[in-house]
Amino acid sequence: MDWRKEGKILLFIGLVFLGFYFLPIGEHRFDNAVFEALYLAKWYAREHVIFCLIPAFFIAGAIGVFISQQSVMKYLGAKANKVLAYGVASVSGSILAVCSCTVLPLFAGIYRMGAGIGPATAFLYSGPAINVLAIILTAKILGVELGIARAIGAVVFSIVIGLIMHLIFRKEEEEKAIQQAELPQPEIKHRLYQNVIYFGLMIAILVFANWGKATPDERFFYFIFENKWWITSIFSALFAFVLVIWFEVKLNKIIAVAIPIIALSFIFYGNPLIPFLAGIIALTYLTKTSNDEMQDWLYQTWDFTKQITPLLLWGVLIAGFALGRPGNEGIIPSQWISSLVGGNSLGANFFSSLVGAFMYFATLTEVPIVQGLLGSGMGKGPALALLLAGPALSLPNMLVIKSIMGTKKTIIFVSLVVVLSTITGYIFGLFY
Secondary structure: OOHHHHHHHHHHHHHHHHHHHOOOOOOHHHHHHHHHHHHHHHHHHHHHHHHHHHHHHHHHHHHHHHOOHHHHHHHHOOOOOHHHHHHHHHHHHHHHOOOOOOHHHHHHHHHHOOOOHHHHHHHHHHHHHOOHHHHHHHHHHHOHHHHHHHHHHHHHHHHHHHHHHHHHOHHHHHHHHHHHHOOOOOOOOOOHHHHHHHHHHHHHHHHHHOOOOOOOOOHHHHHHHHOHHHHHHHHHHHHHHHHHHHHOOOHHHHHHHHHHHHHHHHHOOOOOHHHHHHHHHHHHHHHHHOOHHHHHHHHHHHHHHHHHHHHHHHHHHHHHHHHOOOOOOOOOOHHHHHHHOEOOOHHHHHHHHHHHHHOOOOOOOHHHHHHHHHHOOEOHHHHHHHHHHOOOOOHHHHHHHHHHHOHHHHHHHHHHHHHHHHHHHHHHHHHO
């Protein structure tokens, strides 16, 4: 018998026993933190899984099936033109305007297909960080100077972080480029414009289905918000048309699944969740029962779902337990955080960046949170640091990134975001 191995098992059992033995059930802060973890998970499931994550999983699965590896390498690969690669990564990420978790399936898709570590991480940062509506909201509520600084900082960060990641892992990237050069040319199944329209429609559905609230003063954004489900429906109908004419999905199947979705849209006019969920079920059925290409799309989507969903769930629970929901406390008292982010010291900026990196922010929720912290004495430098680090990272986000590109790359990526946010916040705080 290997007593060393058995001793480790005994130690693990003992630690679990002691954990349950001294579990502080009944103490208000602990009980509240447990409920905050469950509340955050419930809120995340209701607000983000169906409208955000599932469409993102389908887009990620489509990347693996309909985008050739050579195309990814041409624009985002290790040997791609740097200006083109980082331009494509930052712009495509910013168009999505998603949260730190929704961007993960898309990042996993392009990284698996051969994107270089630099452009891939530029995309990973830019997706949740460069959000036009969030930047406008920041300028309106928190001040023009914070809005401009956030916009410039987020764009620069996406490129700088990507370039640094590329330099750190330069040798690995060179080896990847050699391997990619030896790959055979794949058979082109669909023309470029067909793929552009196909992915553009899916991204439009994702973006407009998750369009954030706006006030009547913001005329353009308010108009879209008021009509977002009509716009989403139009893009969905166009997407169904594309599946028929270019991807060989049978028209009779499209009509068969469209009729109940339209009926549900009228029956549950004030509750778009039900027809949207019916649309997801319909798409799953269409991909499962159509040609091999469609079935491959479903299998790729399921692979991403299996890999990412459990990690996100645990990450959301831990984040909720530790920090609570926006406006609510977890196990860590909010007074501790408020007292540590006042003024403009390097410590205050670093702490703000670090807490922001681990806390989960849904798209646009970071603005009212920072507004409350500013009212509690937070300095403008730490506020900018949180705005640059918080939306781009979260504990659930980190757990998934680790599973995709490994511990070392994840630590370096997170460290770059935190350090750059700290320095930028400190410099900004010297002037404001």
